[in-house]
Amino acid sequence: MEIRPFMNVWAFLAFTALLFLISRVFYHLFLNPLRKVPGPFFARFTNLWELCTIHRSNFNEKCVELHKKYGPVVRLAPNRYSINTIDSVKTIYALRNGFPKSEWYDAFGHPSARNLLNVRNEKDHTTRKRLLASLYSMSTAVHYEEQVNRINKILTRKFREYANGRQRVTMTKVLQYYAFDVIAQITMDVNFGMIDAEKDTLGLLETIEQANDYPMYIGLYSHLHPFLFSLGDFFGAPNPFATLTKIVDRQIKIYKTKYADLKQHSDNSCQSFLSKLFSLHETGQVDRQAISDSCGMNIIAGSDTTSVTMGACLFYLYHTPRALKQLREELDTSKAQGLISDPITFAEAQKLPYLQALLQETLRMHPAVGQILARSVPNTGAEMEGYHFPPGTEVGVNAWALHRNPALFPDPDVFQPERWLEEGTGSTKKADKLLAFGGGTRTCIGRHISLLEINKVVPQIVQNFELVFEDSNSSLNSRASWFVVPKYECILQERSDEV
Numbered sequence: 001m002e003i004r005p006f007m008n009v010w011a012f013l014a015f016t017a018l019l020f021l022i023s024r025v026f027y028h029l030f031l032n033p034l035r036k037v038p039g040p041f042f043a044r045f046t047n048l049w050e051l052c053t054i055h056r057s058n059f060n061e062k063c064v065e066l067h068k069k070y071g072p073v074v075r076l077a078p079n080r081y082s083i084n085t086i087d088s089v090k091t092i093y094a095l096r097n098g099f100p101k102s103e104w105y106d107a108f109g110h111p112s113a114r115n116l117l118n119v120r121n122e123k124d125h126t127t128r129k130r131l132l133a134s135l136y137s138m139s140t141a142v143h144y145e146e147q148v149n150r151i152n153k154i155l156t157r158k159f160r161e162y163a164n165g166r167q168r169v170t171m172t173k174v175l176q177y178y179a180f181d182v183i184a185q186i187t188m189d190v191n192f193g194m195i196d197a198e199k200d201t202l203g204l205l206e207t208i209e210q211a212n213d214y215p216m217y218i219g220l221y222s223h224l225h226p227f228l229f230s231l232g233d234f235f236g237a238p239n240p241f242a243t244l245t246k247i248v249d250r251q252i253k254i255y256k257t258k259y260a261d262l263k264q265h266s267d268n269s270c271q272s273f274l275s276k277l278f279s280l281h282e283t284g285q286v287d288r289q290a291i292s293d294s295c296g297m298n299i300i301a302g303s304d305t306t307s308v309t310m311g312a313c314l315f316y317l318y319h320t321p322r323a324l325k326q327l328r329e330e331l332d333t334s335k336a337q338g339l340i341s342d343p344i345t346f347a348e349a350q351k352l353p354y355l356q357a358l359l360q361e362t363l364r365m366h367p368a369v370g371q372i373l374a375r376s377v378p379n380t381g382a383e384m385e386g387y388h389f390p391p392g393t394e395v396g397v398n399a400w401a402l403h404r405n406p407a408l409f410p411d412p413d414v415f416q417p418e419r420w421l422e423e424g425t426g427s428t429k430k431a432d433k434l435l436a437f438g439g440g441t442r443t444c445i446g447r448h449i450s451l452l453e454i455n456k457v458v459p460q461i462v463q464n465f466e467l468v469f470e471d472s473n474s475s476l477n478s479r480a481s482w483f484v485v486p487k488y489e490c491i492l493q494e495r496s497d498e499v
């Protein structure tokens with residue numbers, strides 16, 4: 001007798017849950033204004049379809065596949081849509097009145113503090129960006145050239161050691177160490193020493209991987225982020241953001257003394273990012289927190305992106321003998337004509353059409369970010385590809401799906417640097433159909449820095465070394481999370497011209 005009221009409560013809860021489920025299914029099948037958008041069946045009702053795909057680490061490929069199957073607009077989750085046309089890029093990422101970032105980005109940082117990547121309020125973003133923009137401009141990037149030369153020298157020495165030992169190396173790992181060493185050198189004038197030690201000297205790589213994986217899952221349930229973050233803190237779970245801040249703050253403290261010393265001796269030889277930040281701090285333009293945040297952001301956003309792009313570039317190049325031959329001819333001829341120095345400068349590299357075509361084709365074939373760049377449809381709603389998207393809908397373009405759209409790039413799965421060369425003149429075409437660095441006001445602020453590194457290191461490797469793949473059909477073997485990280489091994493040899 002006493003059990004009955006208790007059972008009634010359970011029956012009531014079960015009935016309510018069932019009613020909720022039925023009404024949800026009914027809504028998405030018959031009332032949702034975007035019900036006609038095609039996509040995987042379960043994505044119509046739940047975020048779990050997208051979550052499981054992310055967990056399988058091949059979201060980028062799945063996105064390409066879905067667009068091939070369903071067309072320009074695809075549903076990923078009940079309120080999330082992927083679009084892969086240039087018109088949608090122009091609408092969503094417009095410089096004026098582009099759509100703001102969606103809540104999906106909240107999990108890219110501490111719940112109570114925003115950073116340049118995850119700040120959603122456009123005014124707030126503009127203020128932050130304006131303060132820092134000069135540190136990342138094309139004209140400033142060349143100030144960091146000396147720091148890149150320093151790390152490139154170490155990389156070349158290491159490659160020689162590997163070549164002498166005919167050692168098989170996990171190239172993508174070496175490039176990851178390179179990218180960390182070089183961004184630390186540029187940002188804080190410190191050598192993390194990863195290339196030399198052949199290991200992650202600071203335990204940073206895993207930290208950053210966690211920081212990038214977490215939002216892929218929690219972004220879909222971003223309202224849970226503050227709660228999960230506090231829960232993690234309470235149980236002492238490793239906090240990637242805190243680990244990174246600790247490392248960065250230690251370096252800033254060390255550099256402060258060095259900076260004071262350099263200033264005292266009016267020594268302007270060191271042009272690190274941090275010295276420029278200190279100058280801004282002295283004139284009251286940035287506060288102490290902004291110094292720490294922007295150094296941390298450089299490390300987190302500027303290392304894997306660059307190593308992923310370099311890894312893909314070398315892989316495709318050494319698997320395409322025609323392209324390797326043509327690039328070497330361009331470099332050798334330019335050297336013989338005194339048009340490039342040793343080491344090559346950023347300015348010189350940018351004048352080499354084939355090299356630029358190669359880099360653009362790499363960014364097309366393997367954009368570092370593998371997710372849609374999610375934005376929230378504003379209050380006015382939006383018309384795209386024949387659909388009306390109501391306010392608050394999450395939409396985005398995934399560079400992978402855009403770059404593999406055959407209407408934009410014929411034979412999109414074929415690596416073909418020549419597609420970027422103008423017929424007749426041989427100069428490099430504009431890369432305006434690429435989304436590898438994002439779009440609109442939120443375009444990658446660090447792109448000139450990464451291009452500085454890649455433009456200098458790729459010619460240096462190509463002029464001196466062979467990458468020999470034991471299996472000529474080997475694949476990039478990528479793991480897709482926020483970044484699509486390749487993993488491959490090869491044997492390094494000194495250059496021979498029998499390509």
Ligand code: HEM
Binds near residue numbers: 298306373446
């Ligand atoms: C090949 C290398 C790189 C690629 C492919 C790349 C890609 C991207 C993309 C796609 C975005 C836009 C993300 C979005 O809309 O959600 C972005 C933003 C950003 N990137 Fe990069 N990135 C690279 C290198 C770098 C470097 C070297 C740095 C720092 C030194 C950097 C710092 C940032 C920052 C701070 C943002 C946020 C910008 C904002 O919202 O205003 N990135 N990057």
